[in-house]
Amino acid sequence: MTILDGKDLSQRIKNELALEVAEVKRNGGKIPHLAAVLVGENPASQVYVRNKVKSCEEVGFKSTLVKKEEGITEAELLQAVHDLNNDPDIDGFIVQLPLPRHINEERITLAIDPKKDVDGFHPVNFGRMALGMACYLPATPFGIVTMLERYGIETSGKHAVIIGRSNIVGTPMGILLSRKGKVGDCTVTITHSRTRDLPGMVRQADIIVAAIGIPHFVTGDMVKEGAVVIDVGINRIDDPTAKKGTRLVGDVDYAAVAPKCSFITPVPGGVGPMTVMSLLMNTMKASKKEIYGG
Secondary structure, eight states, rough: EEEOOOHHHHHHHHHHHHHHHHHHHHHTOOOEEEEEEEOOOOOOHHHHHHHHHHHHHHOEEEEEEEEETOOOHHHHHHHHHHHHTTTTTTTTEEOOOOOOOOOOOOHHHHSOOGBBBBOOSHHHHHHHHHOOSOOOOOOOHHHHHHHHTTTTOTTOEEEEEEOOOOOTHHHHHHHHHHHSSSSSSOOEEEEEETTTHHHHHHHHHEEEEEOSSSSSBOOGSSSTTTEEEEOOOOOEEEEEETTSSSSEESBBBBBHHGEEEEEEEOOSSSHHHHHHHHHHHHHHHHHHTTOOOO
């Protein structure tokens, strides 16, 4: 069994990006610039954005944090998005989700210029992904396919079962793994809460992507010998033995599942760090005009 160490791999990619940025600086080129919009005081969102800003600094990117109060109106937030769309120095930006209930997240997403949508959530980028065209891939799926490629995991002809059908992870993972390409050519089954005999379906999988948001949902008896298991879940559960009284676990019962796997991601330290790196890789592409040109 091999642990897919997202922390180590993300550091290696970070080093590669830092070298690339240093080369850009030496040649007098434009330094990649990522902006993040943070609305309100959601603690988890603050941590995510802080990690993204820190990673930008570590690779030599410019970063801008746009903080807005919880009570900002939708019109005011749309204006902030408009300003970032039209700022020539900003290569890409994200609007950290979730947003306050009085703001329509779909409307905000649609307002982002697809050329700067480094989160890969805009329908233009999503549609280009579905068609196999160049685009900014959603950060978490991008991180997963990068991990599969870097670890040399064979996907062609394999049966991939995805647990969860969100637009952020489950659905794009289904598209990416089924496409023709180096990490692809899978037969894909997307399962969800309405799937009949979900455990039986998962037992057929050569590759499992667990993204359902339920702690320890995937148990040992649901996984066949030699399967590749990608755990996207980040769930905080009570643990009286932990210093803070809680700990993070995935959607997979790691202790029971890991001995049966050929490869598995841990939580924490698996998919999470790769998500941040994917955002930086997309920003580098945006800076170089790789997807949409000048």
